[in-house]
Amino acid sequence: xxxxxxxxxxxxxEMGQEVTLRCKPISGHNSLFWYRQTMxxxxxLLIYFNNNVPIDDSGMPEDRFSAKMxxxxxxxxxxxxxxxxxxxxxxxxxxxLGARGLAGGSSxxxxxxxxxxRLTVT
Amino acid sequence: xxxxDQPTEMTATEGAIVQINCTYQTSGFNGLFxxxxxxxxxxxxxxxxxxxxxxxxxxxxxxxxxxxxxSYLLLKELQMKDSASYLCAxxxxxxxxxxxxxxxxxxxx
Numbered sequence: 001x002x003x004x005x006x007x008x009x010x011x012x013x014e015m016g017q018e019v020t021l022r023c024k025p026i027s028g029h030n031s032l033f034w035y036r037q038t039m040x041x042x043x044x045l046l047i048y049f050n051n052n053v054p055i056d057d058s059g060m061p062e063d064r065f066s067a068k069m070x071x072x073x074x075x076x077x078x079x080x081x082x083x084x085x086x087x088x089x090x091x092x093x094x095x096x097l098g099a100r101g102l103a104g105g106s107s108x109x110x111x112x113x114x115x116x117x118r119l120t121v122t
Numbered sequence: 123x124x125x126x127d128q129p130t131e132m133t134a135t136e137g138a139i140v141q142i143n144c145t146y147q148t149s150g151f152n153g154l155f156x157x158x159x160x161x162x163x164x165x166x167x168x169x170x171x172x173x174x175x176x177x178x179x180x181x182x183x184x185x186x187x188x189x190x191x192x193s194y195l196l197l198k199e200l201q202m203k204d205s206a207s208y209l210c211a212x213x214x215x216x217x218x219x220x221x222x223x224x225x226x227x228x229x230x231x
Contacts, residue, residue: 031217033219035221042221042222042223042224043165043209043221043224044221045218045219045220045221048217048218050217055216055217056216056217056218091164091165097217109153109170109213110155110167110170111167111219112167113164113165113166114164115163115164116164
């Protein structure tokens with residue numbers, strides 16, 4: 001299995017531009033998570049999906065952030081317009097969770113993280 | 123509110139044993155994870171505790187006391203490659219997992 005795939009790995013953009021980050025979860029996983037990591041705030045959960053449905057987006061910082069999961073194998077996180085304070089590493093993670101978020105299968109409760117996208121907004 | 127506390131940094135010597143502590147106060151508890159994250163890389167899963175007690179996995183062990191809201195990760199026979207950040211994370215219920223800020227471990231020769 002290729003693991004969680006994220007693209008691009010690095011993104012440098014100017015303030016005000018739209019940024020789209022992409023994620024392909026591990027095949028068969030039904031839960032997907034978007035995180036942001038900075039030195040100051042650590043790893044923050046932005047939003048998560050279960051069976052392609054957004055369950056909790058309370059971690060999304062502002063309306064400038066939006067996420068979609070049109071099918072089981074693809075998700076996007078969009079920032080429009082981007083600002084310098086959005087500079088961070090954005091991780092996507094996937095997991096296999098049953099109803100109510102309980103573990104499904106053996107050793108499937110942990111989250112598998114993608115390599116991350118390092119975003120720099122100038 | 124949700125609160126997970128762990129030391130910011132620790133230093134230990136190659137071959138020694140180090141214990142990284144984590145205390146948590148969360149609304150709901152459905153298990154505690156430890157992840158390892160090397161600089162510039164993604165977090166990777168180390169251990170999961172949902173019942174009180176010690177779980178051993180090779181050189182790494184993890185302990186949980188739910189009544190005290192406390193866990194620790196024990197690393198034995200430290201190697202230089204163990205230099206990394208160690209993240210304590212609590213599954214609060216449902217699908218949500220909250221991460222601590224991480225403990226940066228420096229292993230010196």
